[in-house]
Amino acid sequence: MNRRPPIAVAIFASSIALASFAFGQARTIVLDAGHGGYDRGGVPGQRISEKDKTLDVAQRLRRILQADGYRVIMTRDSDVFVPLPTRVAIANSYRGASFVSIHFNCASRVGANGIETYYYRSDSASLAASIHRNVVSGAPSENRGIRQRGFYVLRRTAIPSVLVECGFLTNPTEGRLALTGDYRQRLAEQIARGIRRQPAPYTRPLTASLRSVSLGNDFVRVPAESFSRHRRSSKSSHHHVSSKKKSSDESSGRKKKSRKKKSED
Numbered sequence: 001m002n003r004r005p006p007i008a009v010a011i012f013a014s015s016i017a018l019a020s021f022a023f024g025q026a027r028t029i030v031l032d033a034g035h036g037g038y039d040r041g042g043v044p045g046q047r048i049s050e051k052d053k054t055l056d057v058a059q060r061l062r063r064i065l066q067a068d069g070y071r072v073i074m075t076r077d078s079d080v081f082v083p084l085p086t087r088v089a090i091a092n093s094y095r096g097a098s099f100v101s102i103h104f105n106c107a108s109r110v111g112a113n114g115i116e117t118y119y120y121r122s123d124s125a126s127l128a129a130s131i132h133r134n135v136v137s138g139a140p141s142e143n144r145g146i147r148q149r150g151f152y153v154l155r156r157t158a159i160p161s162v163l164v165e166c167g168f169l170t171n172p173t174e175g176r177l178a179l180t181g182d183y184r185q186r187l188a189e190q191i192a193r194g195i196r197r198q199p200a201p202y203t204r205p206l207t208a209s210l211r212s213v214s215l216g217n218d219f220v221r222v223p224a225e226s227f228s229r230h231r232r233s234s235k236s237s238h239h240h241v242s243s244k245k246k247s248s249d250e251s252s253g254r255k256k257k258s259r260k261k262k263s264e265d
């Protein structure tokens with residue numbers, strides 16, 4: 001039998017692989033599963049622990065990315081506590097990589113739900129937008145927008161860095177979904193689509209209560225007043241910033257937002 005077609009297929013496949021890396025995208029991804037060890041994540045007494053859901057999504061995402069030919073580094077691969085400076089040091093030891101931190105959200109208000117994605121430096125904005133749009137389009141959740149915020153792992157990393165909050169474990173619907181492997185697999189697949197810069201199947205409009213601050217798409221800087229309301233009502237992500245640094249991070253974040261920069265996406 002003629003064996004040439006498989007070779008042609010192999011050449012075609014490898015040219016697709018090269019093309020997918022053609023736009024300066026990182027071939028190495030540092031995956032950061034939030035929390036771990038004694039740090040369960042979320043609020044004290046939260047029924048569904050965050051640390052094992054973040055690790056499971058990160059491990060699923062690693063398998064998907066490795067199958068695509070990416071090199072994947074994990075800041076943790078088991079239930080251990082890894083200090084934030086160690087996570088940053090791991091990320092910064094891979095030049096040319098991108099850093100993706102995976103978290104789930106929590107709030108004192110059980111109705112709070114949705115996906116939000118954070119970045120800090122402008123070199124991370126397009127990756128944040130790509131991941132956010134894909135995760136939102138694959139989730140039956142609200143679109144809480146893309147936000148610029150000085151979380152430690154975003155501020156101290158020297159490579160493009162994104163933190164994605166994959167829904168609220170304190171919300172009955174999103175919490176139930178996060179308990180299923182099928183849904184965590186879907187989250188991993190959508191984050192992988194974002195890392196590959198694939199277009200999102202469709203764009204879900206920004207959550208109504210946040211729409212007034214939209215810049216015409218889902219790429220949004222939340223202004224100070226709704227930002228502080230969000231912090232009070234949801235306590236979201238308080239655990240990503242050391243308390244010493246928090247107030248200065250927040251005020252610098254506000255200054256940035258008030259400049260009303262246009263979307264870099």
Ligand SMILES: [Zn+2]
Nearest residue numbers: 034041103104
């Ligand atoms: Zn978290």
